[in-house]
Amino acid sequence: MTQAPALPRLGTILETTAAWLLALVWVAPLLYAVWAAIHPTGYATRFELFAPLTLSNFAAAWEAAPFARYFLNTFALVTMVLVAQFVLCTLAAFAFARAAFWGSGILFGLVLVQLMIMPDILLVENYRTMRALGLVDTILSIGLPYMASAFGIFLLRQTFKQVPKELEEAARVEGCGTLGILLRVYVPLAKPTYLAYGLTSVSYHWNNFLWPLVITNSVETRPLTVGLSVFASTDQGIDWAIISAATLMTSAPLLLGFLLFQRQFVQSFMRAGIK
Amino acid sequence: MTITRRLALGGLAAAPLLSAPALRAQAPVEIVFNYPIAVGGPITRIIDGYCEDFARANPGFRVKPIYAGSYQDTLTKTLTAMRGGDAPQMACLLAVDIFTLIGEDAVLAWDDLPGAEKPWLDSFYPSFLENSRTAGKTWGVPFQRSTVVMYWNKEAFREAGLNPETPPADWAQQVEFAQKLTKRQGDATSQWGMQIPSSGFPYWLFQGLTTQNDVRLMNAEGNRTFFNDPKVAEALQYWMDLSMKHRVHPAGIVEWGTTPRDFFERKVAMMWTTTGNLTNVRANAPFPFGVGMLPAGKRRGSPTGGGNLYVFKSASAAQREGAVRFVKFLTTPERAAQWGIDTGYVAVTPAAFETPAMRAHVAGFPAAAVARDQLEHAVAELSTQENQRVTKALNDNLQAALTGRKQAAPAMADAQAEAERILRSYR
Numbered sequence: 001m002t003q004a005p006a007l008p009r010l011g012t013i014l015e016t017t018a019a020w021l022l023a024l025v026w027v028a029p030l031l032y033a034v035w036a037a038i039h040p041t042g043y044a045t046r047f048e049l050f051a052p053l054t055l056s057n058f059a060a061a062w063e064a065a066p067f068a069r070y071f072l073n074t075f076a077l078v079t080m081v082l083v084a085q086f087v088l089c090t091l092a093a094f095a096f097a098r099a100a101f102w103g104s105g106i107l108f109g110l111v112l113v114q115l116m117i118m119p120d121i122l123l124v125e126n127y128r129t130m131r132a133l134g135l136v137d138t139i140l141s142i143g144l145p146y147m148a149s150a151f152g153i154f155l156l157r158q159t160f161k162q163v164p165k166e167l168e169e170a171a172r173v174e175g176c177g178t179l180g181i182l183l184r185v186y187v188p189l190a191k192p193t194y195l196a197y198g199l200t201s202v203s204y205h206w207n208n209f210l211w212p213l214v215i216t217n218s219v220e221t222r223p224l225t226v227g228l229s230v231f232a233s234t235d236q237g238i239d240w241a242i243i244s245a246a247t248l249m250t251s252a253p254l255l256l257g258f259l260l261f262q263r264q265f266v267q268s269f270m271r272a273g274i275k
Numbered sequence: 276m277t278i279t280r281r282l283a284l285g286g287l288a289a290a291p292l293l294s295a296p297a298l299r300a301q302a303p304v305e306i307v308f309n310y311p312i313a314v315g316g317p318i319t320r321i322i323d324g325y326c327e328d329f330a331r332a333n334p335g336f337r338v339k340p341i342y343a344g345s346y347q348d349t350l351t352k353t354l355t356a357m358r359g360g361d362a363p364q365m366a367c368l369l370a371v372d373i374f375t376l377i378g379e380d381a382v383l384a385w386d387d388l389p390g391a392e393k394p395w396l397d398s399f400y401p402s403f404l405e406n407s408r409t410a411g412k413t414w415g416v417p418f419q420r421s422t423v424v425m426y427w428n429k430e431a432f433r434e435a436g437l438n439p440e441t442p443p444a445d446w447a448q449q450v451e452f453a454q455k456l457t458k459r460q461g462d463a464t465s466q467w468g469m470q471i472p473s474s475g476f477p478y479w480l481f482q483g484l485t486t487q488n489d490v491r492l493m494n495a496e497g498n499r500t501f502f503n504d505p506k507v508a509e510a511l512q513y514w515m516d517l518s519m520k521h522r523v524h525p526a527g528i529v530e531w532g533t534t535p536r537d538f539f540e541r542k543v544a545m546m547w548t549t550t551g552n553l554t555n556v557r558a559n560a561p562f563p564f565g566v567g568m569l570p571a572g573k574r575r576g577s578p579t580g581g582g583n584l585y586v587f588k589s590a591s592a593a594q595r596e597g598a599v600r601f602v603k604f605l606t607t608p609e610r611a612a613q614w615g616i617d618t619g620y621v622a623v624t625p626a627a628f629e630t631p632a633m634r635a636h637v638a639g640f641p642a643a644a645v646a647r648d649q650l651e652h653a654v655a656e657l658s659t660q661e662n663q664r665v666t667k668a669l670n671d672n673l674q675a676a677l678t679g680r681k682q683a684a685p686a687m688a689d690a691q692a693e694a695e696r697i698l699r700s701y702r
Binding site: 041210213214 | 312345348355359533
């Protein structure tokens with residue numbers, strides 16, 4: 001440490017200002033949405049500190065589409081996908097990380113290849129599959145193509161590989177079976193990875209639009225994003241107040257979840273190495 | 276991963292295929308109808324109502340509407356389902372998608388359908404049919420059709436010392452009025468004279484200007500464009516001058532979606548937008564407003580726009596019959612009139628304007644007839660083979676010119692060169 005004491009302080013100040021600036025840029029659209037949503041339509045593009053407040057935009061948005069049903073659908077969808085992904089990815093990742101079998105390298109390579117393919121390219125092929133399975137217009141069909149997630153397998157495999165072999169051996173000496181080892185040793189140690197991966201998965205499926213739009217036909221199966229597109233009524237102009245209200249409403253559970261568990265999320269991202 | 280998944284599903288796939296068809300015996304013939312939500316909220320209720328009324332009048336058929344976001348989303352959904360072997364039997368899609376749909380071998384010509392006679396197909400406004408016919412056949416039946424009109428704020432006209440009942444008649448007057456209507460405080464403008472939206476699909480509004488300058492953008496076969504005609508650049512120059520020279524129009528790109536809102540908030544005194552906005556403006560404008568034909572250049576003119584009804588090749592004989600019945604049901608004069616009154620779209624047949632309901636509506640709200648009167652000056656919306664790519668070439672260059680990155684003539688020459696490259700193989 002040969003630097004003068006003033007320099008680090010200047011560095012800290014610069015860093016803090018930059019961080020604040022970035023944070024402001026990031027949060028600006030959200031702030032605007034809040035502003036537009038809680039004021040009458042006329043104030044959507046006008047700033048007056050004491051503009052009258054109203055909740056009627058939320059009521060109007062809630063009325064305009066069966067949002068309760070869409071919430072239920074989205075909730076069922078993300079839960080289903082997440083549970084299936086955890087089970088499938090854990091088993092696959094464990095096999096790739098610890099079991100030495102013939103062709104495992106090639107198989108894992110194939111899994112990684114899936115990471116390179118945009119899901120949108122498979123739209124038609126997936127549609128054909130769902131149709132053959134008789135699943136068109138079901139919530140299951142929205143989630144099915146995403147359940148065996150290459151990203152999840154890759155991430156968990158890397159985490160499992162870092163678990164010291166000694167722990168596994170100790171467990172085996174204590175009389176644990178293979179499944180027991182997986183559940184008692186590997187899974188608890190990979191908790192940060194599960195949390196981080198769970199967050200990305202939930203937010204991805206919460207926001208996914210194109211595939212759910214194509215594969216679903218009715219209110220009973222459509223998730224929030226597709227339901228929200230009802231407001232994209234471009235022919236008649238856009239009512240920012242109502243759109244903002246609807247957008248806030250649909251993203252509120254994610255936002256709240258993030259705010260509540262912020263610390264855990266950030267920590268697990270650091271530990272899982274997704275930055 | 277892709278491979279293991281497909282293998283597993285392949286095995287499962289066989290089972291439901293074998294058992295599926297057994298369940299449908301005496302049920303009414305079902306017609307799946309993909310419908311875009313291009314106008315907000317209550318539109319689904321209106322369409323649901325039509326389908327119920329139709330089922331009551333025709334117990335043998337049942338139309339099942341499937342609502343899908345924008346026109347673009349609906350086209351994606353429909354074509355994906357079709358390639359997946361699960362096409363709907365009917366869809367409401369943009370009239371300009373005609374070449375795309377024929378190219379995909381997706382749709383049937385109405386002339387070949389049972390019960391669709393020539394007189395019925397001829398009963399629609401000719402300018403709507405212009406976009407619906409090619410190669411001697413009718414591929415789409417006009418349904419939710421619109422055109423560009425001018426809306427003006429009568430209060431602002433009065434304040435500027437203009438007669439609030441007369442909109443500008445020609446291009447020169449449009450500039451003159453807009454100059455009087457533009458309010459400046461120092462450098463800031465509190466009210467613009469006029470606004471022509473240029474986001475999303477600037478080509479559509481631009482076609483108003485080119486038609487008024489008496490030039491066509493494409494041929495009827497959709498395989499040749501005329502973007503490099505000097506008159507096209509002239510029309511673009513007029514649009515650019517509104518903001519760059521006369522400073523009566525906001526600079527840069529004007530958002531389509533928020534233009535009506537700007538109008539309501541008195542940020543702009545005259546706006547060009549679709550007749551589909553009529554109901555919206557009527558409900559939300561806090562001041563008296565007028566609706567008029569677009570001002571004339573060398574002539575009057577506006578493109579038509581909006582959606583047509585298409586029947587897909589997937590339809591069985593019974594479904595084809597049902598589709599014709601349903602569309603005839605939708606376009607009866609009374610229903611077409613009510614549709615126009617409820618939504619602001621232009622009722623598609625002259626007969627609809629003769630119904631008592633429409634006569635009463637027009638008497639109380641003369642603006643409703645403006646779009647109809649303008650139809651005789653209207654031309655088909657820009658539509659070519661590979662429509663998406665060709666219109667993108669034009670849109671990009673229009674926006675480049677409007678934001679000052681290109682001059683008018685070179686921009687249009689570039690658009691033409693790109694279109695030429697795309698269309699060459701279709702001649």
